[in-house]
Amino acid sequence: MLDDGTVDHLQAILCNAGARIQGVNYSVDGYEETFATNHLGHFLLLQLLIDRVVENGRVVFTASGTHDPETVDGKLVGAAVEPNAFMLATDGKEGRKPTSAGKRYSTSKLCNVLTAYELDRRLRRSGSAITSIAFDPGSTAGTGFLRAMPWPVRWLSTTAFFKQFQKRLGITMGSMEFSGISLARLGADPAFAGGSGKYLQSNDGYLIETRSSAMSYDEERALKLWNDSKLLVHLQPSEESTLLR
Structure with missing residues (x-):
């Protein structure tokens, strides 16, 4: 922050907030909290x-990786549902049965990937050299991500036995140290300057480029999510960057 209250130039924006919320809660704007935290907050910040x-x-x-229902990660957490922003924001309202916590989480992460790819397309059209990347840190114990889960689940997630069990199941494995370093590299390392529009994954000590889910490449869904998100965050015309139009 500069002395006049404006924000100095940024090397990167890391949209790293993530929550898997048990039960259905709503933000001060009245939006389901998982979707508001994991997608709408990032979208407005961007x-x-x-x-x-x-x-x-x-x-x-x-x-x-939970965003992809074809993977073990996605199957265990709950298959992502249609990334309809208005339905996700009002999940559980008007007498509708709420979506499960796992599906709300996996769908919010699908929204992250759709947004990363839509951002890439908009930046390329505008001639910008800014890079937009989607990153899967893998399953990372010890981050506090499971803090809302029962104590036995939280304890089990930190054990070597549970880590080996996850690997045998085929879950994408990360770690706080390696996944954290990988996120920093994606934000600053010149080696990833050409990574725009790509999906990179921390998997068992390797940072690899791989494919995301089939739905994540759907440009019509991405465009609808983008436009609906603008309405939900009440983005004003004066706030919208010419880079993203």
Whole structure:
């Protein structure tokens, strides 16, 4: 922050907030909290700060392999549902049965990937050199992500036995140290300057480029999610960057 209250130029925006919320809760805006935290908050932050990102800067969205129902990660957590922003924001309202916590989480992460790819397309059209990347840190014990779960589950998640069990199941494995370093590299390392529109994954000590879910490449869904998200966050025309139109 500069002395006049404005934001200095940024090397990167790391959209790293993530929550898996038990039960159905709503934000002060009345939106389901998982979707509000994992998608809408990032979307608004991006809109308000993108003009402060340096010419060859980065935007990295921390996604999750759970967004892909064809993977073990997605099958265990709960298959992502249709990424309809208005339905997700009002989940459980008007007498509708709420979506499960796992499905709310996996769908919010699908929204992260869709947004990363839509951002890439918009940046390319505008001639910008900013890079937009989707990143799966893998299953990372010890982050506090499971703090809302019962104590036995939290304890079990930190054991070597549970880590080996996850690997045998085929779950994408990360770690706080390696996944954290990987996120920092994606935000700053020149080696990833050409990674825009890609999906990278921390998997058992390796940072690899791989494919995301089939639905995540659907440009019509991505465009609808983008436009509906603008309405939900009440983005004003004066707040929308020319880079993203």
